[in-house]
Amino acid sequence: MKYKKIGDILILDNSYSKNDFEELSKKHNVKTIMKIDHIQGTKREPIYKILYGSETETINKENGCLFKLDLAKVMWSKGNNNERLRIAKLVEDDETVLDMFAGIGYFSIPIGVHSNAKEVISIEINPNSYEFLCENIKLNKLNNVTPILGDCMVETPKFKADRIVMGYVKTTHHYLKVAIDSLNKGGILHYHETVPEKLMKTRPIERIISQAGNRDVELIKINKIKKYAPGVEHVVIDARID
Numbered sequence: 611m612k613y614k615k616i617g618d619i620l621i622l623d624n625s626y627s628k629n630d631f632e633e634l635s636k637k638h639n640v641k642t643i644m645k646i647d648h649i650q651g652t653k654r655e656p657i658y659k660i661l662y663g664s665e666t667e668t669i670n671k672e673n674g675c676l677f678k679l680d681l682a683k684v685m686w687s688k689g690n691n692n693e694r695l696r697i698a699k700l701v702e703d704d705e706t707v708l709d710m711f712a713g714i715g716y717f718s719i720p721i722g723v724h725s726n727a728k729e730v731i732s733i734e735i736n737p738n739s740y741e742f743l744c745e746n747i748k749l750n751k752l753n754n755v756t757p758i759l760g761d762c763m764v765e766t767p768k769f770k771a772d773r774i775v776m777g778y779v780k781t782t783h784h785y786l787k788v789a790i791d792s793l794n795k796g797g798i799l800h801y802h803e804t805v806p807e808k809l810m811k812t813r814p815i816e817r818i819i820s821q822a823g824n825r826d827v828e829l830i831k832i833n834k835i836k837k838y839a840p841g842v843e844h845v846v847i848d849a850r851i852d
């Protein structure tokens with residue numbers, strides 16, 4: 611049986627069998643045990659079952675940041691932990707960063723905590739995630755993160771940024787044009803895509819180039835985050851757009 615601990619909640623994978631959940635809760639020092647079947651829809655909402663306990667809200671500590679979240683309402687991907695810190699460490703002093711799919715602050719909070727960004731603009735469409743984003747800004751005592759409740763397709767054109775994080779998969783390429791149009795000259799794009807392994811080195815960068823029009827695109831890095839499905843990788847492309 612595989613499990614992961616998020617704050618003081620234990621998440622079991624599909625291989626769990628009938629168990630003494632009370633004993634398991636004591637062993638792992640958790641208040642609740644859940645199973646998350648899958649994450650559904652654009653707003654990335656969990657379809658879940660509670661196996662033990664009742665409280666689904668917790669505070670998860672990661673990379674020196676605090677993330678308050680309700681695992682019955684919003685997702686948490688443990689596999690993205692290194693990427694969350696990697697991006698934060700790349701941000702240079704006084705940059706304006708735009709986080710287009712901010713969620714509860716998966717990227718915005720580490721950037722706020724670990725960098726000297728001038729401003730982090732964090733756009734999120736799901737009201738539940740937005741509520742936790744606002745709480746997490748307070749919890750981490752950040753004064754340079756601006757939360758916006760709305761659709762990044764509509765909100766992004768209102769801003770200009772030195773760095774844009776596109777931390778969403780499946781349809782992210784539909785948002786490339788709007789992102790690139792808001793990126794300052796020489797700005798950096800962090801573009802996420804789930805891609806068949808054999809297209810990893812071609813399709814994502816070709817999509818960026820096709821949406822950049824006359825602007826030059828420099829590929830900086832292709833970063834593999836995790837296996838998304840058999841033969842499919844979740845990758846992030848770091849690209850400079852001049």
Ligand SMILES: C[S@@+](CC[C@H](N)C(=O)[O-])C[C@H]1O[C@@H](n2cnc3c(N)ncnc32)[C@H](O)[C@@H]1O
Pocket residue numbers: 652653654685686687690694710711712713714716717733734735736739760761762763777778
């Ligand atoms: C859950 S995050 C992805 C996970 C994250 N990359 C991590 O490190 O764990 C994606 C977020 O994008 C939000 N989202 C989806 N479409 C959106 C849109 N058009 N505008 C703003 N936010 C959007 C979803 O509600 C969700 O909270």
